Amino acid sequence: MNPNALKLFVELSRSLHFAKTAEAHHMSPSTLSRLIQRMEADLGCSLLERDNRSVSLTDAGKIFNQFAARQIQEWQQLKLSLLEKDANLSGQLRLYCSVTAAYSHLPPLLDRFRSVNPGVELILSTGDPADAITQLQKGLVEVSIAALPDKPTAAIVFKSLEQVPLRIIAPTVDCETRRQLQQAEIDWSGLAYIFPEHGPAKSRLKHWLSSQGVKQPRVYARVSGHEALVSMVALGLGVGMAPQVVIDNSPMQARVRVLHQGENIRPFELGVCALKKNEVNPIVAAFIATAEEVVFD
Template identity: 35%
Template sequence: MDLYALKCFVNLARTLHFGKAGELSNLSPSALSRTIKRIEEEVGKPLFIRDNRSVSLTRAGELFYAYAKKALQEYQELQESLEEEPAQMGGEVSIVSSLSAAYTVLPPIVKRFRLAYPNVTLNIRLLDEQAPMIEVTENEADCAVLLSLPDYVPKGALVHRWGETPLVFIRPILECRAKSLTAKTPIEWGEVPLVLTRSDLCRRRVESWFRGRDVRPRIVSEVDSFEEVLTLVSLGSGVGVVPELLIRTEAIKPNVQILEVYPKLVGYNYGLVAMRRRLQHPVVRAFWETVTLGNEPSLPQ
């Protein structure tokens, strides 16, 4: 059983989807299925339960998943220890990020690291707003780049804060009910339709703000990302709440306006998170030190 086969297995165990795992492995779903079948034949046990709708790990699959991740990690450590010069360091760093962080915080730090370590592969995965932190704490990734650092840091985690971005209310530019309701003085917030992410951190900020005004928010839509909030608000679905940093990025041109309110919402701290034990690996430590030392990343103004 070779390392490539183990990587294919890990990709499928992580995604539980032959199409997505095939893309990560550069294989067609049928070729990936044959690879998994060969692994199962060598192990002598079925590792996945397959049906027409889903894929899941068997008990043997869960045990083999732990083995495969450890084997791949130990091989990477061996490669890193054989490197003689830091500038020639190879290997891989796995990074998880939300799409909003990928638009804002991630590009300058990736550029900084690639200039310093051109031979290191950055395996970047984009997830829903809350998922990157879970991936890091469950040892599924080396580092998480977050536009919203958690209020409470898990035991064993190391956090680097780069800065803060305000959370702002946004309304549509086009003429619609949400815009007309927020044009009134004072705004009748109990009538205003809201579009929010399912992020616990964002919800806590918004609910605290409304409690301070003794108003029950009228939430009409909940989505998985701030980009979806921007899209729905620009279409006139309601008023949303997003990090101001996201609106300033060149990659996004939202048809929305910032709605000035008082008091302001409590903002987000953005930065990097990793479990301390992962920094024992030279290539992960090199990534952490390169992107956290020196100046704050150059972000949209």
Template identity: 40%
Template sequence: MDHKQLNYFLALADTLHFSRASERCYISPPTLSRQIKQLESEIGTALFIRDNRSVSLTPQGKAFVQYAQATLASWRQFKSECQDESQPLSGELSLYCSVTASYSFIYDLFARYRKDFPQVELNLMTGDPAYSISQVQSDLTDVAVAVKPASLAQGIEYQSIGRSRLVFIAPTMQCPLTDMLAKCGEGSLPWAQLPFIVPEQGVLKERIDSFFKRMSIQPQVYAHVSGHEAMVALTSLGFGVAYVPEIVLAQSPFKNQVQQLNLQSEEIDIGLVAKKKRLQDPVINKLFRVAEGIFNS
């Protein structure tokens, strides 16, 4: 087996979906399937249970996750220790972030990093920011962009790269929701009657849940959504009210189809996350130092 096969295995073990895993690995689903079958043949046991509707890990597959993570971590550590400091920095670095973060924060960061260390291969993966820290913890990516949680998981390093206000948004199109809002004066919104678009998980879900608790609201949830960008899209279509980072709204193609509600808001801190022990790798360490120089200057 080779390290690429281990990465393919971990991607499938995380998503349990061949199409999503193949997109993450930049290969086709048939190629991913062949690689997994080859890996299973070499090991001598099935790692996944497949049927027409689902993919799941076998007991042996669950045990192999730990082996694959440990093997790749040891390999990366060994490579970093072999880095010749007299030579230009080289290697690979993978980063996971939301689509919005790739426009707003990561473009400037990667541009500076690539200028300083042109021989490092940069790989960018985009997805729901709610999964950012788990992507790092599972060794599916080296670094991720995440909203800072109330408490960081043990062994995780955090480097702030920016802040954003959270804002309540509603549609501008004429619909029952805008009719309801138009009848209410400022500060007297019928919270218990409003339909909400809320995140499936993550820090933003914790923030909106906290708001509901403070307001003693039993919310009417229209939809649970994966990804902040999709929340803006559903709001623009009149399905509900959402609580989103202002930076997401600023980058959205639907920003002119929604309105901000004039309500008191709070801020979130956005930053890079990586395993602390991985900062011994100069490729990752230099990214954190570049970020610190850009965003703390």
């Protein structure tokens, strides 16, 4: 069994959801199901209990999951050690991420990467995370930290770092929005909203509002970047949606409150991205290997 197959099983064991795991790896649920069936045939036992509503690990599946996780870790360590033994890498690596990711997720990646590859010059650009994939496609950077797109493409390599929950937030300052939210019954259609200009956050907010019966939201402003959106909400200009990590690290945190925990909002799958054709670049390959090694709690 190759490491990619083992990784698929480990991720499926965590999500217990064929469709989500398959989507994250740009394959159909039926293809993933056949891969698991081949594993079970090779091992001579059932790894998963399946029915129309749920998936769960069998006792054998739990044992195999532990084995697979160990094998993946050893494989990642082997790749890193081989990269370390290779000729010292030198050159430039251009990276792109949001301002928040620059201090929430990038430091441990850079610490590990720099310890192994001190000869690589790092050039960091920050901006709207919704532009991260475009930055890659235009050749402006080699690596970006971004949320998995709603419609992933096989041309992009994506290495997941962690899931980031999304929250609906409102201002705490005295303003029209706060007064509207203090009513016994909230008129969601009557509220002003701060919308992302584009990207997966925009589609998730529209979907959540639709679930609240809001078909044509009253958009007060469209902003680029989650940090700017939190600031607009903090000023009392409307209700918005932002990743929890952005809220936690915002200097305006005390001026906003979580209005809805977003249990029914699909979280961001945050990861390291690169063009698949650039995997042959040893510097890009080394950074991707680093992303596979670093674990976020």
